[in-house]
Amino acid sequence: MKNKIFRIIRFLTFNYYPFRFKKNSLLILMFHQVNDNKSKFYSAMPVKTFEILCEFIKKHYDVIFFSDIRTRINVKNKKPAAIITFDDGHRDIIENAFPILSNMRLKFNVNIDTEILETLKLQDFLKVYEILNYSQIDSYFNPKFMNEPIVINKEKPIITEMKFTEILSNLSTEKRKEFIDDMTQITNMKDHAFSKVLSPKDLKILNESALVEFGSHSHTHPTLTKVSREKLDFELSHSKEILEDIFKKKVEILAYPNGIFDETVEHAAKKAGYKYLLITNHTINLVTKRLVDEMIFDRVIQYHHSSEVALANTFGITKFLKKFLK
């Protein structure tokens, strides 16, 4: 039933005004994991769904880099534009997504929280989701960080995800590590049980394809509005330096961790030399003079299992669909 509705939405959007996209629209998709692990928490997009979505995007959009956006202003574009982005540096990107993207010659953007290049381990938020996915834990309580236990709800994983994310967002990097260490220990989660991340060598391979434009996702993935000024500047500039040292060119894209920013963060990001600032409010951008002046770009999240839902989510109606799917 739901799939039928999604098919109708897709049909209407591409055939009937006012549903049809304007040619100066810019759809930016945000991906994280692409694999067939069927994880409940922080779910991954299956490889086949990703491929179907890419075929669709290739057919109906001009797939561009952030640095191409300016070329689309004040010209008659035949198709709307799309940018494919990945955050968090999962190894899935090179293992599962890259073969499909390079086969279709589709450009994409990868944003790295650069600490993972040093530790070669998942960032803390993601470790929690993996512990929830792959251990037998059914509730978690640590009186140091919470007032009451969190019951792990596998039927409504988003509720559990939100509870953990809220606690972690309010912790300093050190406290966050303490939290994860405790969770890892009590669940007996082994190091090798966590999924892999991109290494500096992987980044170089991706870079050589000339299909990838890289960006920063901070250094340790903190909520940037909650850290000190000093830490904020460090997160932004250190990450930029690491990436520029690998690629020997300027890195000007910043994807805010958890999509969260405020005026101070925006100002610091511009000061650090970032030009393209990526947020996540799930709407479609219009390439206007205002957009290229402000350089703040909205992205639509993509993690859906079914290709019908994934396609329906490309229409900028994610918020509506979230309510509908509840």
Ligand SMILES: [Zn+2]
């Ligand atoms: Zn992230």
